[in-house]
Amino acid sequence: MSMAAEERSVRVPWALTAPALMLFVGVLLIPLAMTVMLSFHDWGQYKGIEPVFILKNWKEIATDPYYAEMFWRTFRIAILTTLLTALLGAPEAYILNRMSGRWKSFFLLVILGPLLISVVARTLGWALLFGGNNGLVNKLLMTLGAIRSPIPFMFTETGMVVALAHVMMPFMVLSVWAALQRLDPQIENAAMSLGARPLTIIRRIIMPQIMPGVLSGAIIVFSLSASAFATPAIIGGRRLKVAATLAYDEFLNTLNWPLGAAVATLLLVALVLIVVGSNASIERRYAEVFR
Amino acid sequence: MAYLELDRVSKQFGTTTVVDDFSLAVGKGEFISFLGPSGCGKTTTLQMIAGFLDPTGGMIRLEGKDLTAVHPAKRGLGIVFQSYALFPHMTAAENVAFGLEMRNVSRNERAERVRAALAMVGLAGYEDRHPRRMSGGQQQRVALARALVIKPSVLLLDEPLSNLDAKLREEMQIELRQIQRTIGTTTILVTHDQNEAMSLSDRIVVMSQGKIEQIGTPQETYEKPASTFVSQFLGKTNDFAGTIDRTAAPVRIVAGSWSALAPAGLNGAVTVSIRPERIGFGDAGLNARIVTRIFQGNHWLFQCDSECGPAIVIRQNDGTAQPAEGEAVRLTWRPEDMSVRARAGA
Amino acid sequence: MRRNGPLALIFHTIFVIVMVAPILVVCLVAFTPEGFLSLPTNGFSLRWFRAIAQYPEFIHAFWVSLGLGALSSFVSLLFAVPAALAIARYRFRGRDALAALFLSPLMIPHVVLGIAFLRFFTSAGLGGSFAALIIAHVIIVFPFALRLTLAAATGMDRTVEMAAVSLGAGGWTLFRRVTLPLILPGVISGWALAFIQSFDDLTMTVFLAAPGTETLPVRMFLYIQDNIDPLVTSVSACVIAVTMTALILLDRFYGLDRVLAGKGDAGR
Numbered sequence: 067m068s069m070a071a072e073e074r075s076v077r078v079p080w081a082l083t084a085p086a087l088m089l090f091v092g093v094l095l096i097p098l099a100m101t102v103m104l105s106f107h108d109w110g111q112y113k114g115i116e117p118v119f120i121l122k123n124w125k126e127i128a129t130d131p132y133y134a135e136m137f138w139r140t141f142r143i144a145i146l147t148t149l150l151t152a153l154l155g156a157p158e159a160y161i162l163n164r165m166s167g168r169w170k171s172f173f174l175l176v177i178l179g180p181l182l183i184s185v186v187a188r189t190l191g192w193a194l195l196f197g198g199n200n201g202l203v204n205k206l207l208m209t210l211g212a213i214r215s216p217i218p219f220m221f222t223e224t225g226m227v228v229a230l231a232h233v234m235m236p237f238m239v240l241s242v243w244a245a246l247q248r249l250d251p252q253i254e255n256a257a258m259s260l261g262a263r264p265l266t267i268i269r270r271i272i273m274p275q276i277m278p279g280v281l282s283g284a285i286i287v288f289s290l291s292a293s294a295f296a297t298p299a300i301i302g303g304r305r306l307k308v309a310a311t312l313a314y315d316e317f318l319n320t321l322n323w324p325l326g327a328a329v330a331t332l333l334l335v336a337l338v339l340i341v342v343g344s345n346a347s348i349e350r351r352y353a354e355v356f357r
Numbered sequence: 358m359a360y361l362e363l364d365r366v367s368k369q370f371g372t373t374t375v376v377d378d379f380s381l382a383v384g385k386g387e388f389i390s391f392l393g394p395s396g397c398g399k400t401t402t403l404q405m406i407a408g409f410l411d412p413t414g415g416m417i418r419l420e421g422k423d424l425t426a427v428h429p430a431k432r433g434l435g436i437v438f439q440s441y442a443l444f445p446h447m448t449a450a451e452n453v454a455f456g457l458e459m460r461n462v463s464r465n466e467r468a469e470r471v472r473a474a475l476a477m478v479g480l481a482g483y484e485d486r487h488p489r490r491m492s493g494g495q496q497q498r499v500a501l502a503r504a505l506v507i508k509p510s511v512l513l514l515d516e517p518l519s520n521l522d523a524k525l526r527e528e529m530q531i532e533l534r535q536i537q538r539t540i541g542t543t544t545i546l547v548t549h550d551q552n553e554a555m556s557l558s559d560r561i562v563v564m565s566q567g568k569i570e571q572i573g574t575p576q577e578t579y580e581k582p583a584s585t586f587v588s589q590f591l592g593k594t595n596d597f598a599g600t601i602d603r604t605a606a607p608v609r610i611v612a613g614s615w616s617a618l619a620p621a622g623l624n625g626a627v628t629v630s631i632r633p634e635r636i637g638f639g640d641a642g643l644n645a646r647i648v649t650r651i652f653q654g655n656h657w658l659f660q661c662d663s664e665c666g667p668a669i670v671i672r673q674n675d676g677t678a679q680p681a682e683g684e685a686v687r688l689t690w691r692p693e694d695m696s697v698r699a700r701a702g703a
Numbered sequence: 704m705r706r707n708g709p710l711a712l713i714f715h716t717i718f719v720i721v722m723v724a725p726i727l728v729v730c731l732v733a734f735t736p737e738g739f740l741s742l743p744t745n746g747f748s749l750r751w752f753r754a755i756a757q758y759p760e761f762i763h764a765f766w767v768s769l770g771l772g773a774l775s776s777f778v779s780l781l782f783a784v785p786a787a788l789a790i791a792r793y794r795f796r797g798r799d800a801l802a803a804l805f806l807s808p809l810m811i812p813h814v815v816l817g818i819a820f821l822r823f824f825t826s827a828g829l830g831g832s833f834a835a836l837i838i839a840h841v842i843i844v845f846p847f848a849l850r851l852t853l854a855a856a857t858g859m860d861r862t863v864e865m866a867a868v869s870l871g872a873g874g875w876t877l878f879r880r881v882t883l884p885l886i887l888p889g890v891i892s893g894w895a896l897a898f899i900q901s902f903d904d905l906t907m908t909v910f911l912a913a914p915g916t917e918t919l920p921v922r923m924f925l926y927i928q929d930n931i932d933p934l935v936t937s938v939s940a941c942v943i944a945v946t947m948t949a950l951i952l953l954d955r956f957y958g959l960d961r962v963l964a965g966k967g968d969a970g971r
Contacts, residue, residue, distance in 0.1 A: 082789035083801055086782040086845070090804055094842050097823035101815070104822055158718045161711045173715075177722055183946050184903045186923050187939035191725025193931060194732055194740060202728070232725060255409050256442035258430050260507060261459035270455075274446040293812030295906040296920075300927055310814040310906065317818060317910060327822070330815045337812060 105328035115323055123328035133329070140308040140333075143226055144292035148284045150231040155238030156280050160272065162239070163246045174243070181236040185296045192229040193300055196220050221303045229297050234290060238283040245279025281348050289337050309333045359418075360385040360543055361406075361511055366415035368401050375401045377567040379415070383511075383545070388537055390546045390554035393564035394590070399547045402564075403513055406545065408432050419510060430459075435509030435542070439516040441500040443488040449475065449499045450484035456507040474506040475499075477536065494525045501533070505540065512537070512544040518553060530556055551591045555579065563587050579632075581696050588630045588696070595636070597643070597665040598700065599629040610697065613664030615643040617692045626700040633658075633669040635694040638680060642689030643668075650682050663688060726943065733940040735933050751937035761938055763915075764922035768902050771833070771918060775840035776848065776897035780890060782841070783848040788882070791856035806846045816843060817910030824911065831913025839911055843904060844897035851896060855889020888956055895953045899946060 105123055108116040127133045162173055180188060195202045196219035204216035219225035249272070250256075257267045295310040302311065309329060316326030359382030368376040376398040383389050391399035404410040406417060408429030417424040424432060444452050450471050457467045475481055478498035488496050497517060504512060517533075518526045534557055537544050548554050554561050555575040563570040563578055563586075571583040582588035585596060599612035601619050610619040612629050634656075645663035657679050659670040668688060672679060680686050707715070728742070735741050736748030755761050783805075789795075790802055808816065816839070824835040859882075867881040883890075905920040912921045919942060926935050 076795060079789035079793035079795045079798070082785040086786040086805060087801065089782055089841070090845075093820075093823065093838050094808070097819035098811075098815075100822050100826070101819040154718065157711075157714060161707050161715045164707050164711075173719060176719055179950065180722060180726060182899050182903070182950060183726060184905075184920055184923075184939070184942050186905055186920050186927070187729055187942055188725050190923075190927060190931070190935065190939055191727075191729045193927075194728050194936070195725060197740070229725075232722065235722065250438075250440050250442045250445075252438040252440055252442040253444065255407070255429075256436065256438055257444070257455070258409075259407060259432070259434060259436040260456035260503070261430050261433070262455070263430055266459070271444055275444075289810075289812075293814055295814050295909070296924065299924070310812065313814055313818060314909070317821065323822070327818060330812075330818045333812060334815045338810070341810065 101327050102331050104324055105331045107324040107327075109322050109324045123325045126325065127328055127332065136307050136312055137309060137332075137336075139223065139306075140292055140310075143223055143230065143298070143308060144288050146223075146227045147230040147234060147291040148288045150227060151235050151238040151287050152280055152284055154231075155235050155283065156242045156276065159239045159242035159246060160268075160276075163243065177239055178236045180232075181240075185233055186300070188233055189229055189297045189300045192225070192232065192297075193220065196225055196301070220301065221306055223302075223306065225301045226298055226306070226308075229301050230291050230294060233294070233297055234287040237286045237290070238280075241283030241286065242276055242279045245276040249275055278348060278352050281344070285341055285344055285348075289341050292337060293333060359383060360387075360420060361545075362416075362418040363402070363406070364416040364418065366402065366405060366412045366417060368398070368405060368410065369413045375567050376405070376412075379567075379569060381562060381569070381572065383543060385543055386541045388534075388544045388546070388557060388559045390548055390558035390561045391564060392548055392551060392554040392561050392590070393570075394549055396566075397564040398567040399549075399564050400515060403515055403545065403547045406511070407434055407436055407513055433507065433509055434511050434513055435504030435507060436513045437497075437500045437504050437515065437517045439519060441488075441496050441520075443496055443499055443503070445488050448485050448487055449480065449491070449502075452488070452499055453503045453506050456503065460507065470506055474502040477505070478502045479532075493521055494529065497521065497529060501536070505536075505542065509542060512542045514544065514546040516547055516549070519548075519550070526553070533557065555591075563590065565590075582630060584698070585628065585630070593633050593669055593671075595631050595633060595668045597629045597631070597663075597668075599627050599665075599697070601625060601627060613643045614687075615641075615689065620692075620697055623697060623699060628698050628700045629695050630698065631690050631695045633671040634673075636668070636670045636688050636690050637672075638670075638686045639689035640687060642687040645686050645688050647680050647682050647684050647686060650679065661686070661688070729936050730940045730943065732933060733937040737933070740931065740933060740936075751933040752941075754934050755938060755941070758934070760917070761919070761922055764917050764919045765941075767833075767916060768919040771836055771840055772898040772901040775837050775901050776844055776894045778837065779841045779845045779848045779897055780852070780894055783845060783852050783893065784886075784890060787849055787852035787856050791853055791859075792861075805849050808843050809846045813843065813904065813906035814910075817907040820907065821910040831911070831916060833916050836908065836911055836916055836918075839907060840901045840904070843907060844900045847900055848893040848897045851889045851893035852886060855886040858889075859885050892953055892956055895949055895956070899949050899953075902945070902949075 104115075106119050106121070108118050108120055108122060110116070158177070162170060162177070165173065196204075201216075201219065203219065204213075207213045208216065217224060219228065253271060253275075254267055257271045262270065293310055294308070295314065298306070298308045299311050299314070302308065307315070310333070313326045313329045313333070316322045316329065320326075361383040363379055363381045366376060366379040367374065379398075379402055381389070391402060393399050401410060405412045406424070408424075408427070412425060419432075444455065447455065453471045453474050454467050457470060462470070472481070472484070475484060478501050480495060480498050480502065483491070483495065483499075486495075488499065491499065497520075500517070514533075518529050521529060530553060537557075546554070546557060558575060560572060561575055561578050562572050565586045571578055571587045573581075573583075578587060579591050582591060582594070588594040588596065597612045599610055601624055602609045602611050602616070603624075608619040609616050610623075610627065610629070643663050643665060645661040645668060647659055648662050649660045651658040651660075652674075654674070656674050657672045659672070659680075661668045661670060670688065731742055732740055733751055734747040734749070736745055736750060786801075786805060790798060820835065820839045821830070824830050824832070824839075827835075829835040863885065864877065864881055867877055872880060903920060904918075905924055908918050909921050909924060912918060917925070919938070923935055923938055923942075
């Protein structure tokens with residue numbers, strides 16, 4: 067390669083990415099840095115935001131049990147949602163994968179399509195289905211004899227988990243689906259020819275192989291549920307706060323921006339740590355097998 | 358009595374018949390190849406023996422017992438898949454041990470048999486490797502060990518060598534042959550590679566479009582192809598249109614300016630089939646002209662234009678002078694080297 | 704491959720019903736003739752669709768959403784196409800870091816982005832403006848625009864370009880006559896997916912929108928906060944219809960499975 071060409075191959079990609087890079091630095095990194103800074107500013111009912119450097123907001127979050135409870139609720143809901151999507155989504159992906167061509171693509175569309183439909187519309191659907199104590203879901207469950215008295219869904223964590231699981235389900239199905247695509251199509255036949263029965267095949271052969279898919283799906287679902295806003299806001303109402311809805315209230319109702327920024331920063335840092343940490347441990351765990 | 362018997366087996370998917378009236382008796386310890394182009398039904402037949410597909414008609418018997426009534430997990434056949442279908446999350450040893458575990462073989466015996474099986478395929482010391490960390494050839498050996506360790510009544514091989522490069526494939530053929538001879542397991546190999554079928558098997562079943570074209574030893578199928586399909590599929594061949602000349606006494610077979618004594622039992626229009634390496638250049642015989650002459654190291658390949666259409670001739674490179682391009686030659690061969698069939702449609 | 708057993712099919716049926724039920728119920732309730740929330744039992748009525756016309760803020764919000772989605776997706780492509788070409792074709796130091804940065808809006812919770820943009824644009828004197836919304840949306844839809852363009856650029860046969868160069872094309876002509884037409888399906892799909900993302904975003908936009916620049920999801924959300932009545936279901940039904948139309952277009956142009964598969968890896 068000539069000197070000129072070599073120089074060109076360094077300059078061209080930077081020239082091509084420069085506009086996007088400037089955009090990202092200017093209107094993504096700087097605002098994020100400003101938010102972190104904001105969390106150290108002071109705020110008063112009458113004086114507004116004071117650009118000083120204090121730990122007041124962080125101390126308040128650390129000491130007031132209200133915040134501990136709220137974060138714990140946020141993560142509890144996210145964990146339950148993740149479990150629910152994994153328990154139902156993984157088997158569904160497996161069943162889907164065993165269907166024949168036309169049905170497979172049809173149902174894949176039906177299950178993944180909602181991913182692109184407005185979260186507000188989907189959550190509204192759940193609000194309608196829950197609809198107080200005599201909503202459709204309760205009526206159905208009672209007719210089937212599954213429950214004696216109606217379960218309160220609206221303004222409860224139960225309702226939030228159900229609605230969130232519905233919103234997040236496509237991510238889990240998709241992730242497990244992708245793992246199933248990597249499976250050798252003859253692997254079940256191979257296990258069967260060696261004498262394994264269907265349940266053994268699922269437990270010993272299929273499950274271990276789709277586990278990375280379930281886990282990466284779980285990471286996506288967990289991080290999206292922990293930072294979800296629309297569903298907790300609509301189903302949870304004003305009383306049952308999670309991190310995102312609390313930050314929203316601090317910003318747009320109480321107007322205590324520095325405190326809201328601290329909540330948001332904490333949420334961001336916690337999620338980044340959890341996601342990066344679990345990604346790394348999954349990769350370590352499966353490096354030997356799947357590389 | 359036959360060990361494994363396929364009796365008029367057929368398979369239909371909807372209205373398409375994939376395997377049609379397939380009958381075969383396999384002796385104990387025999388090595389059989391199903392040979393044919395893709396879509397000829399050979400893999401479907403194998404899958405019916407394995408139990409992954411149910412035959413539409415006919416019977417499959419193993420030692421006289423109906424095999425189709427047995428669940429595939431209980432048939433006790435060893436299968437090596439084209440993709441190997443190794444369990445990627447298990448080590449080589451765990452892969453091989455899986456079938457023994459399903460049979461509740463005790464831990465100690467299991468370890469011993471796994472060790473022996475891996476040693477047999479030349480993989481001693483690779484016990485704790487995961488399949489993704491092994492080469493294609495090594496994975497192939499693990500798959501073979503996994504199939505053999507359960508002491509299968511029949512070993513089914515589905516294009517097992519097709520993912521290996523040419524050199525490794527040849528090595529594995531020899532090894533596979535040796536292992537099969539040593540342990541004496543009845544084996545069925547599915548392949549589209551005629552060399553593989555010929556070098557490995559006791560008998561070859563040549564298939565085309567769901568039907569058996571010929572069953573015979575490698576030599577029989579090569580030397581005496583039962584149909585044009587077989588002669589074309591197993592190596593290169595020349596098919597010349599000929600006739601039986603009843604006016605001559607004794608009766609002669611004629612193709613262009615070549616003629617010989619006619620074999621018994623044939624009449625009228627026939628196809629004379631002759632391998633390129635069995636044709637020589639002589640003073641009498643079929644008139645032809647050399648179109649191209651290609652040097653291929655240990656032999657010469659001639660494409661000729663003969664009285665009976667295009668012809669291919671292969672001559673060993675024994676150092677003697679060979680005819681040049683454009684030269685007129687006469688093609689000749691010994692009557693015992695050709696096979697003569699009634700010409701279809703004539 | 705073995706077929707699914709009856710238990711599996713029962714599970715599948717229930718699963719699909721639960722997945723579809725909330726969307727279906729919204730669309731059904733939208734057609735109720737009653738003045739309150741109920742499934743239409745006394746025949747279908749379009750009264751709640753007509754009622755939308757009496758709420759100019761919904762109509763206005765719809766146009767804001769449409770304009771915002773179309774414009775921000777387009778602008779993000781102006782930045783994403785050159786970046787995708789660079790990332791697809793050159794191995795240069797910092798390439799992986801750049802790709803990670805460009806995809807990072809997928810990882811950052813939208814509530815955090817909303818707060819960051821609110822703070823930033825308020826300080827810049829652009830608080831609540833349409834321009835601020837556009838810039839913010841360009842950032843959040845950028846990863847989707849980038850991904851599909853990147854896939855198209857990676858899958859493109861480079862020798863075609865080399866042939867064009869050997870015939871004398873260069874620079875802008877090469878891009879406009881050869882490269883762009885070849886990656887166009889990816890670019891258009893990237894635009895469509897980016898549009899859907901922008902059109903549907905609530906969490907970030909709710910922080911930035913002011914009366915006058917409220918998008919449809921924001922308007923719906925604020926409306927639901929006060930009361931849930933059939934009006935909001937008929938609006939939702941319209942939103943679902945718009946998304947479905949975009950989905951069908953996307954499927955025609957590019958294959959929905961490819962788009963969604965791309966989205967599935969997004970969070971990794």
